[in-house]
Amino acid sequence: MRDTFRVLTLNNIASEGLARFPRDRYEVGEEVANPHAILLRSHEMHGMEIPASLCAVARAGAGVNNIPVSKLSALGIPVFNAPGANANAVKELVIATILLAARNLAAAWDYVRGLEGTDEDIARAVEAGKKQFVGFELPGRTLGVIGLGAIGVEVANAALELGMNVIGYDPNITVERAWQLSSGVEQAADLDVLCSRAEILTSHVPFNDSTRGLLSRELLALLPKGAVVLNFAREGIVDKEALIAALDTGAISTYVTDFPSRLLIGHDNVICLPHLGASTREAEENSAVMAVENLREFLENGNIRRSVNFPEAVLRRTRPHRLVITNANVPNMVGQVSTALAEEGINIADLLNVSKDNVAHTLVDLDGPAGKETLQRIGSIDGILSIRVLPIIE
Amino acid sequence: MRDTFRVLTLNNIASEGLARFPRDRYEVGEEVANPHAILLRSHEMHGMEIPASLCAVARAGAGVNNIPVSKLSALGIPVFNAPGANANAVKELVIATILLAARNLAAAWDYVRGLEGTDEDIARAVEAGKKQFVGFELPGRTLGVIGLGAIGVEVANAALELGMNVIGYDPNITVERAWQLSSGVEQAADLDVLCSRAEILTSHVPFNDSTRGLLSRELLALLPKGAVVLNFAREGIVDKEALIAALDTGAISTYVTDFPSRLLIGHDNVICLPHLGASTREAEENSAVMAVENLREFLENGNIRRSVNFPEAVLRRTRPHRLVITNANVPNMVGQVSTALAEEGINIADLLNVSKDNVAHTLVDLDGPAGKETLQRIGSIDGILSIRVLPIIE
Structure with missing residues (x-):
């Protein structure tokens, strides 16, 4: 059985968007516990407790004033939006x-x-x-x-x-x-x-x-x-x-x-007018589809498209084993990560490291799986905000 | 002194239009008696008595439902409008x-x-x-x-x-x-x-x-x-x-x-909405300008552009003497007119005769002035609705 992603929705999301989550790999709903991702429209997230399980937030819309972006950035959590969909x-x-x-x-x-x-x-x-x-x-x-x-x-x-x-x-x-x-x-x-x-x-x-x-x-x-x-x-x-x-x-x-x-x-x-700028079925559909695609791309591949707090980061996946690392934008993070992997004798096939403001995002494709210990060692490097081993692609 | 045209306005007409009537040749206003032309917008003309002096009606607008078009056609009076101005x-x-x-x-x-x-x-x-x-x-x-x-x-x-x-x-x-x-x-x-x-x-x-x-x-x-x-x-x-x-x-x-x-x-x-289709300053100006130009072209040259009941009739004027004749669209009208002129020994330089439904419009440019008697003879031909000698152009 493959890993399942859990997505918590905080607003009604157009069905055209939700339909893009494959049912066998995603659990999506208003009551989902320990979510990997949150999908919302105008729900007020300021003041909400951030679940420890959370990896990503996506808004099916453009503005993100209802989302505590800085707080999420500090936790290494990207916030996605859907610019242009409306x-x-x-x-x-x-x-x-x-x-x-x-x-x-x-x-x-x-x-x-x-x-x-x-x-x-x-x-x-x-x-x-x-x-x-x-x-x-x-x-x-x-x-x-x-x-x-x-x-x-x-x-x-x-x-x-x-x-x-x-x-x-x-x-x-x-x-x-x-x-x-x-x-x-x-x-x-x-x-x-x-x-x-x-x-x-x-x-x-x-x-x-x-x-x-x-x-x-x-x-x-x-x-x-x-x-x-x-x-x-x-x-x-x-x-x-x-x-x-x-x-x-x-x-x-x-x-x-x-x-x-x-x-x-x-x-x-x-x-x-009562805030109707994006109030069309088409905009809601486009926004939902875009938000879902943002989330899937990040959850499944670690790639970042259309994030308001993270840099654009897209690395074509040529290996089954990928690490997704978010870290503070400080010197020598890549060096420390690659050293840790080298010490376990794992070869890095491809690596992308991009930064924006205080956040850096690193995608590392490996020739073989990294062991738990290595992952823990990387996770404990000062400045690492999050590390995730992606499900193996088939 | 040249002839003066009298234009009766039945509605307020945008000043951009009225300004196109040369002041030395036109008397324009709401109280003008024995008008040669009527200029209006939505004033209801049905039921109004048609002055014997009237030669033309122009609407500064597109629809002509407020104008008794058939009645005017029968009198040989063209009705102009301003299609497209709105x-x-x-x-x-x-x-x-x-x-x-x-x-x-x-x-x-x-x-x-x-x-x-x-x-x-x-x-x-x-x-x-x-x-x-x-x-x-x-x-x-x-x-x-x-x-x-x-x-x-x-x-x-x-x-x-x-x-x-x-x-x-x-x-x-x-x-x-x-x-x-x-x-x-x-x-x-x-x-x-x-x-x-x-x-x-x-x-x-x-x-x-x-x-x-x-x-x-x-x-x-x-x-x-x-x-x-x-x-x-x-x-x-x-x-x-x-x-x-x-x-x-x-x-x-x-x-x-x-x-x-x-x-x-x-x-x-x-x-x-309260009939706002053409309610812009630009449309009112365009319509007024177009209506005034229609009228001037007809009064001064007998040419017909944008009439709802008369055929398009434009003859470039190469001679000072022009007759404008409106007649029923029946056989041999042109023949009778030219015979009458020939009998007075006047040469026809240019002639345009066009028809639409029951009305024909004829412009005749002469090498010299036609005498009163000839004009009366033409006017009395059965089927002639109106005859007008245009002011000599300088």
């Missing part, structure tokens, strides 16, 4: 709400719902009332996109297709995303330039210390008068007080956000 | 509301507006409530487009760009529109085929006897279960009773319409 879902919502704002659709719908009387009365009221909802069209308008990851790139390209001018900013754009980005998107030198031109502004950045309050009072003040601001990233990236002040004066005409709060819900010029 | 505005509204329906945004917005309590309460309610608004994404879904005029083509092309499959139907598509249509749009053999595949259905046809009740009970019954139906054309193209029955059973999941009525406003699965 990109089309968010893109479509951004396009929808740009148009919603441009055409005053929320208020217009509300107006119609208040109409009473005969069909003739209603028709007259419609023709009389429609004037107040006259909007604007997108061609020739300028959209500013802050953050050109999977979502930002999709939004920028789609806006171009709709005839908008698009100006983007992302000092950390990857080659992959830059490649995917239409060459028609103009590059902003900095956020000041971008904001001073963006008649419509949308941000697609992760939420962290460097993006907290990113849309500051100063940046918001640079927007052209009557600008539309969208926030489908995270609540905290905008200085809410400055935003509301700008909405009150009309400096900003409309704020569309996926993050409702008391002050915003009551505001005439704000459209709040 | 095409982008309608396209954007269609895309917006497809997404609105796909993502349940109207209900979601409503849900958030009902939330109360602290920001923490609201955040919890958002995460708990968002499940009910999970939607679907557009790529791979099939959009059916009935009517491939200026608007239908724009909608079809935009939906393709968003990754949809698009199937279109228009037995009368023009070469110009077919050219403009992306080759990725599939052609439906008939409406049955189109409706049996359209997960989302939108119609962009004029309203007339052949499109009244076009979306019949039979066609609606062919739609895939849970289809979304949009109507930004005209209220009467859909069998409303059959539609509501299909909404009640869930056969159709959502109806989005620009034409509210009592039964629809109260229905949970209907989103009514």
Whole structure:
């Protein structure tokens, strides 16, 4: 009998994802004890006790603010996410709400719902009332996109297709995303330039210390008068007080956000949606499939793809015997590991050692099995966070 | 002093359009008496007395249901419209509301507006409530487009760009529109085929006897279960009773319409907008400019572009003296006109005679001015509806 992996789910996960766990090798469910892995969506993990058995956490989604990433890093546990799986879902919502704002659709719908009387009365009221909802069209308008990851790139390209001018900013754009980005998107030198031109502004950045309050009072003040601001990233990236002040004066005409709060819900010029950015069946399926694939690749092969706290680490497996070692990113770890193996007379066939910030991840393929003692010796090296012998592949 | 044209406006017309009337040659306003032309948007002209002085009517918009077209045709008066001027505005509204329906945004917005309590309460309610608004994404879904005029083509092309499959139907598509249509749009053999595949259905046809009740009970019954139906054309193209029955059973999941009525406003699965299809500043400007250009071209040169009841008739003017004749489309009209001119010894330099249905339009450029008597003789020919001597061009 082969080893079985135990996966604890903390949220409902789309069945298309769960179906990718082979039943004979995985035990998956909400009640699984001593899990090797945790699979979740928005469940709040901060404050949860981390099981000693845990090797990995995967989120079927992009943001990981509900996961205690640093704590897990310190334990040598990678956290995976599913970036891009929701990109089309968010893109479509951004396009929808740009148009919603441009055409005053929320208020217009509300107006119609208040109409009473005969069909003739209603028709007259419609023709009389429609004037107040006259909007604007997108061609020739300028959209500013802050953050050109999977979502930002999709939004920028789609806006171009709709005839908008698009100006983007992302000092950390990857080659992959830059490649995917239409060459028609103009590059902003900095956020000041971008904001001073963006008649419509949308941000697609992760939420962290460097993006907290990113849309500051100063940046918001640079927007052209009557600008539309969208926030489908995270609540905290905008200085809410400055935003509301700008909405009150009309400096900003409309704020569309996926993050409702008391002050915003009551505001005439704000459209709040209930965190629907990734709320499509497709995004849930894509995210679940991606998260499950991340987990399987790590549990079965030790390979790391799409982790927020670990380096990308993929070593093609040519031998049945693989060790997966996570260690602090300090000197001579590889030397100590290989010495320990050499002392048992085991040859290293392939080795990959990659690091990111304080964490290093090492994959070691051996010509034969390592003995328990050797493994214990490696595990006790100062700085080793975890060591795992993978099930032998057939 | 040159002749002055008098234009009566029956609605507010965008200033960008009005500015195109040269002030020294046009008197334009709401109180103009004995107008040569009427310029309007949605003003109801049925029942209005037609001034004897009237030569032309132009609508700054596409539909002409508010204009007594047959009556005007019988008087030899062309009716102009501005097709395509609103095409982008309608396209954007269609895309917006497809997404609105796909993502349940109207209900979601409503849900958030009902939330109360602290920001923490609201955040919890958002995460708990968002499940009910999970939607679907557009790529791979099939959009059916009935009517491939200026608007239908724009909608079809935009939906393709968003990754949809698009199937279109228009037995009368023009070469110009077919050219403009992306080759990725599939052609439906008939409406049955189109409706049996359209997960989302939108119609962009004029309203007339052949499109009244076009979306019949039979066609609606062919739609895939849970289809979304949009109507930004005209209220009467859909069998409303059959539609509501299909909404009640869930056969159709959502109806989005620009034409509210009592039964629809109260229905949970209907989103009514107050006739906003063309309600953008750009569409109003484009329509006004197009309508004014139509009128000027006709009043100053007798040329006909974008008329709903007259044939396209454009003759480059090489002589100062031009007659504009409208006549019933019966045999030998041109012969009688040229005979009358020949009898006065006036040479015809250029002549264009084109017809559409019961109306023929004739432009005659002369080498010299025709005398009053000759004009009267032509005017009295049986079947001549109107004759006009154009101001001499300088």
